[in-house]
Amino acid sequence: MVHAEIITIGDELLIGQIVNTNAAYLGRELGSAGIPVLRETTVGDDAQRLLAEFRRAWKASDVIIVTGGLGPTHDDISKAAVAKFFRAPMAIHPPTLRAVRERFAKLGYKTMPEINVGQAMVPKGFQALKNERGTAPGLLYFKSGKTFIILPGVPLEMEAIVTESVIPFLKRKYRGQLLAIRHKTLLTTGIGESLLAEKVGDPSDFLGTASTLAFLPRATGVRLRISTRARTSAGAAREIKRIEGILRQRAGKYIFGSEDETIEATIVRLLKEQRKTLSTAESCTGGLISTMITSVDGASAVFNGTIVSYHNDVKVRELGVKPATLKEFGAVSEETAREMAEGALERLRTDFALSVTGIAGPDGGTKEKPVGTIWIALAERGRPSIAKKLSLDFGRTANRERSAAAALDILRRRLLSQTA
Amino acid sequence: MVHAEIITIGDELLIGQIVNTNAAYLGRELGSAGIPVLRETTVGDDAQRLLAEFRRAWKASDVIIVTGGLGPTHDDISKAAVAKFFRAPMAIHPPTLRAVRERFAKLGYKTMPEINVGQAMVPKGFQALKNERGTAPGLLYFKSGKTFIILPGVPLEMEAIVTESVIPFLKRKYRGQLLAIRHKTLLTTGIGESLLAEKVGDPSDFLGTASTLAFLPRATGVRLRISTRARTSAGAAREIKRIEGILRQRAGKYIFGSEDETIEATIVRLLKEQRKTLSTAESCTGGLISTMITSVDGASAVFNGTIVSYHNDVKVRELGVKPATLKEFGAVSEETAREMAEGALERLRTDFALSVTGIAGPDGGTKEKPVGTIWIALAERGRPSIAKKLSLDFGRTANRERSAAAALDILRRRLLSQTA
Structure with a gap:
């Protein structure tokens, strides 16, 4: 079985300034082509470390894909390291130089900054892979069944070269060996x-x-x-x-x-199938359920709107929660959750209404109601509302996310039980 | 200089199912503590490969942080590999077992699934690092100036252990050697x-x-x-x-x-400084601005709530938009945007109200108002409202995100001009 490894280069990855989306992209594309990725390594812009990594990888793997450090500025050292490792002197590659000049002309520059001539230098024995979205070409070396490819680190440029050149090359070269x-x-x-x-x-x-x-x-x-x-x-x-x-x-x-059907897409699909409408009344989730639902194309057919009642006055005035309920049971209670959902059902005139009220944290907890206490209610036209309590302990962001997911799941189960 | 490397474990990373945010997080945290990360490696859930990687890393680096594969299911093999590499027999760690049982009780389970007893097994010579957000403790081994730590791969759990145990440990052990x-x-x-x-x-x-x-x-x-x-x-x-x-x-x-503060954190800070309050009226953004603002700790001091008026009836009934305005100018218009913001200001009783109405796409565009046409308005108590039109072309998700960011930027500029 042919197997690959990925080497991503860049201090910005090691210091955590950016997340390594290139590695994930390459893992998906190579896997789809039938070449599993068995290892991914990230190293900084340091010539000695790059050479050591190339040496290790060239022994260990059939296909090595390297990204990053091909730009025109002083901090881009990858190409020189590749040329040194393969002992391949560099020379101007005229078709690439023409492509780089054309790119600058197309973007409206009168002259190309001289520094970009370096982009057209290609190590001997390497094939230049055309970059339609930038100035640095990809570089490919094939010997004795092994492939070494280096690509620019800018995701859009890298992805275009992978689709147009890298995957077709690998499928051709390793035909019959791919799973x-x-x-x-x-x-x-x-x-x-x-x-x-x-x-x-x-x-x-x-x-x-x-x-x-x-x-x-x-x-x-x-x-x-x-x-x-x-x-x-x-x-x-x-x-x-x-x-x-x-x-x-x-x-x-x-x-x-x-796969990719999210819970919000499932809800929108089920509501459409059953010709029902939804609204939400949100406190601690702050509009997150609404944001999730409206992220689905065509949600407007089933979703009327939301009242985010962060302040208690808004719960009373806009959702009709009784001041006595707030006083007796508090804003985070089964009773308030039910009245919020029923209020949204009434005021936003829908078939279903979901509500969430709780203490997402990090502050606002008490002994009786610690941070992470969440009440969810589902109101439905013509049926009694249902309510559920959650006790979460995952920090503010995840407490909100889990509350939203749990509320949507209550509705999902109700919709499924009505289908059955 | 003390230097670190990171090893992240998981097939889901190599096949590109998820992006490696843990490596970025660890790079930032270790860097802030004065320990540069010189290498990051990702390998799959394969015992032989893990052992080889641990062997290489234990020679090469002062501090090794490993994440992933500590869960209770059959595919979690990291702890056994660590125990094998350090030739450390495993035994039940009673305080961890208590913590795991307590966690299940707290989350409302009557009994703990038996499989979780394994979570309390700790290799000899290792320190267990308490996991406040899950059942798998972190494990720490220190010898002759070198530190080996393995943490769960779930980001929230990993991050909590890093903040509470890992960084304090490293700062103490390597005091005087950190830059x-x-x-x-x-x-x-x-x-x-x-x-x-x-x-x-x-x-x-x-x-x-x-x-x-x-x-x-x-x-x-x-x-x-x-x-x-x-x-x-x-x-x-x-x-x-x-x-x-x-x-x-x-x-x-x-x-x-x-690069530093997010725009929503800037807004919450400025509103607090000026003792002002905010509400929003959202149509195409579906509650996204509200979700962003309420993601900031302490937003409740300045944020009253939101009305998401996805359906036009909600714009009229809940925000007081005039039916004549909708009829004459349409839902996506300067006039509707202004009336939405003014309605939110009035009904939600705040000093500022932001509104967004537009066509996020992919459907709903017309020749006069193509997909990506967005109107934003800012209403302010005692001053005339302001409105702005955007013409976007980035797809539904990014159109919504850019609209929310543009609305927040209008408010940011207004708040800054009032400070000056």
Whole structure:
């Protein structure tokens, strides 16, 4: 099996100024092409470290993709390091120089800054890969079945070269040696990682040697990722389907979607199918549920609006929560949550209304109601409202995210029970 | 100088299912504590590869931070690999077992799933680092000046352990060996990377041996990052200031700001300083401005609430927009935007109210009002409202984000002009 590794270069990655999205992009693209990535390394703009890394990687991997440090300024040292490692003298590559000059002309510059001539220098034995979105070409070296490629670090430029040159090259060169690698991720909610693992049982009982199952917890729920490798796409698809069937049999009621259908998209889809409308009344979530729902294309068909009642006066005036309720039970209580949801249902004239009121933190907690105490209610036209309490402990941001996800899950279950 | 490396474990990183935010977080935190990160490696959930990586890292680095693979499920193999590498037998750590049981009780579970007992197993010679937000403790090993730490991969849990245990430990153990590492990033616009480099001149003329300057191009402009290391914070600050002075002298007219506070945090700070309150009336942004503002700790002191008027009826009933205005000018118009902001000011009783109404896309555009047409208004008690039109073309998500940022920027400018 052909396998790849990725080396990303740049101090900005090591100091955490930017997040390494290039590595994730390359992992996805190489995997889709049938070449698994077994390692990713990030090093700074330091010639000695680059040389050591190239030496290690050239021994260990079939395909090495390097990004970063190809720009025209003093801090871009990658190309010189590559030329030194492969003992390849550099020379001007006339088609690249023309492309760089044309690019400056196209962007409206009268003359090209002289520093950019360096962009057209290519080490001997390397192929220049055209960069349609910038001035630094990608560089490719192939020898004895091994491929070394270096690409600019600007994501847009890197991605264009990968799509147009790198993937086609790899598919051609390694034809017949590539596997079909497929993943499917099932989204669960309403159950923790370890309980879900108990429901699923020992994965070695049903996973073959070519498949893996991963439990990936995050704020909105645990994801189950099935991965498999097979000789053909059809074989991989069959294996994924077989494993998915077992998971759905054992934990189906917690699975609300797969891959990229988010919970908010599921809600919008179900509401549309049932021709129902929704509004929200939000306190500690501050409009997050509304933001999630309205991020879905076409949400306007099912979503009327929201009242964010951060201040108690707004709960009373805009949602009709009774001052006596606030006084007796407090803003964070089952009673207030129910009145908020019922108020939104009435005032925003919808079939369903979700409310959330709670203490997201870090301040505002008391002994009776510590930070993380959240009340959620769902009001529905013609039926009694339902309410649920959460006790969270994940910090302000995640407390808000989990509250929003839990509220949407209550509605999802209600909508599903009405379908059935 | 003490230096660190990071090893992040997880197939989900290599296949590009998630982006490696943990590495960026650790780079920032370690750097701030005076320990530069010289390398980051990502490997999959494979015992042989983990052992090889631990062996290499334990020779090469003073401080090694590993994340991932500490969960309770079958795919979490990191702890066993660590125990094997250090030849440290594992045993139940009673305080950790108590903490895990308490956590399940607190989250409302009657019994703890048995699988979680494994979370309390600690290799001999290791210190358990308490995890306030999950069940897997961090594990720390220190020997002959070297530190090896493994942390859970869930960002919230990892971050809490880093703040509460890891950084304090490292500062104590390596006291006297840490440098002050500081960065400052200047934001430029209106000039390309190579022309900016010509303006700045040869950086070796003004950089000392302890400082670097990086050119970081992205869509909105080239960023200039100054980095420096010194024995004291004051020394580092002086050096940053000296270099910034030179850059501003040579390229000042392209520099429009520097990276620090988010715009929502700036707004909350300015409102608090001026003892003013804010509300919002949102249509196409769907509560995004409200969500941003309420993500800031302590926003409740200055933020009353929001009305998300996705449906036109809500604009009329809840915000007092005149039906005649909607009929004559439409929902996406200067007039509607002003009436929405004025309605929020009145109904939510604040000093300022921001409104946004527009067509985020992908549908809903017309010839006169194409997708991306956005109207923003700012109402202020005792002063006439102001309105601004945007014409965006970045897709639904980015259109919403840019609209929210533009609305907040209008308020920011107003608040700053009132200070002056």
